[in-house]
Amino acid sequence: MKQNTRPVLDVCRLAAALLVITIHTAPLSDVNTEADFFLTRVLARVAVPYFFMLTGYFLEKGQWRRVGCTLGKTALLYALSVLLYLPLNLYAGAFSPFAPGQFLKELLVDGTFYHLWYLPAVLLGVPVAWGLRRLGWKGGLAAAGALYLLGLMGDSYYGFAARVPFLKAFYEGLFTVSSYTRNGLFFAPLFLLLGALCTRVRLKWAWPVAAGLFAAMCAEAFLLKGAGAPRHDSMYVMLPLCMLALFCGLAQSNTGRCRAAAGTALWVYLLHPWCIVLVRGAAKVLGLQGLLVESGPGHFASVALASFALAFCVQWAAARLAPVKMPPTARAWREVDLAALYRNAQALMEALGGCGLMAVLKADAYGHGAVKAAKALRRSGVRAFAVATAAEGIALRRALVRGEVLVLGYTPPEQAHVLRRWRLSQAVADEAHAKALAAAGPGLRVHVALDTGMHRLGIPAQDTAAILRVYGMKNLRVEGIFSHLCVSDMRAPQAVAYTRWQTQRFQSAVQAVRAAGFEPGQVHLQASYGVMNGETQGFDYARVGIALYGVLSDAASTVRRLPLRPALALRARVASVRQLKPGQGAGYGLAFVAQRPTRLACVTIGYADGVPRDFALRGGQVLIGGQRAQAVGRVCMDQMLVDVTEVKEVRPGSVVTLIGTDGGQTLRAEEFAAVCGTITNEALTRLSPRVAYVWKN
Structure with missing residues (x-):
């Protein structure tokens, strides 16, 4: 737990778990029955809703991107819990081979042990709440509230509902499917959405409001008890309102997380029925x-003591058995600022006007992390993406990235079924490629690539007959046409003229398609430099790659200047600092020889990470403590040397910046690439996979 954090929400999980234990142990039953009712049937009823609200709160914090992960972890936990309580169920004769329907009911709805109903409720409630959330706050909460009221009449208010024949028949039928209405359909969705709402709402006087609503809930519970109405007593009219106020107060006081508290509370909840059995067994043996x-x-x-002790033991064992994870900033890492990426997309879309933005995510989004980048870009309004290979497109689909995904590179026709399965659009490399793709079956989405003068991929733009034949192929769904400009990054008159000539050839080909009665689909020509140096009017998309990440291929000026911010920083750490006397050499081949008393820092990044072996010999610099320092000698596979004689307070662990800002100094990717003798496109995409990702914002 970090200093100056108050993980109120996680710490309160422990109190909620303790309240669950009270429900199953009745602490005041032999002291005062009314007090025990208040404790176990009123106060303790806030515990499980609190757990649901926490789930909704953190799902909303992550914009519901971790629904799949949440369901997967819950399903695994439920499977383990079923096995954990299997001995007790077998001992009690709970599972009958002659009643498979009852077993399925318990497995899918009720839980295979009395407290395990919570886990299948999460498995059902989260998808229901996720669907309702898409209706908007008013629609979603209204629908969840209606479900809750329907469940309420089968719980605390059942005595009233049973007086109405058709309601009694309805609930009796319902109870054959689910023993209780406090389940994943009627109970969980409302509290999940209320937890999500607490990320947006700040309630003034939350604590007095919560206290007043809790008092009203107490009165409701005792009145219902006196009337003999409850079939069960998990659901009250005032409970959601009380929980909303209570959770708002806690969330407004919360800063940070405490994973240890969250884990302990989870294991206390799961293990406490076993502890009840163990305590009773021990008491019998000991005569207590x-x-x-x-x-x-x-x-x-x-x-309670046994449950917490066992939970701590499980936590301790899990920590020892879990694989050790090194923090991403331990050695060399790239910081990716997703907010910068978001703002860059916004700036580009504003500059493009009526032309759409197709985000190019080739080579893991130019070293920025394709999946994270795609999701950040979707939040900014981007709905079309381009990748180099089918495998890159599949990775996006596996991560549930929606929208068009165009494969710009060649995919063998034998793999057409993969393109179809993952809903990927394929660039047609030439007419022969189109014929082979068409022969692979119907329904394949394609964009027709035209060669307007780069002589790489595409049907020659002047070969109108071949282009029209592709559009006429029955099995292909032609959804776009495009080409690529090869010298749009150059501003020399000859290059400008060539770009204009390529553009004219492309536009003529598109006009010929329309004249032949075909709809060309999405028309796109410009890439990053086409946007920065040319016009985008008349096209449906601009395929923006390197500019999207806030840098350009080199430091050359462009016609258009946009407020783009670099999204990536490359950093490493100082491993060791040592003193050299004049005349002493360092590194392979002793390529560096000290000409004065010199302090050398060994930095934890090398050519296996993407820094060229001759980086220092080319004059490469880094930032340490906000100061520039010269790299020296030959870069090794895993380390490099930096002269830090003039840099104050350098020690092992100090952060070294190769790309990015430190203090008032900045090293841009364009400068790093120039020293490496290349362009930023290559410098960023050749960063090694072992250079960890750290996501910001």
């Missing part, structure tokens, strides 16, 4: 039944 079982407070205290 009066103290540990028959006494309500003693039984509760012993079960």
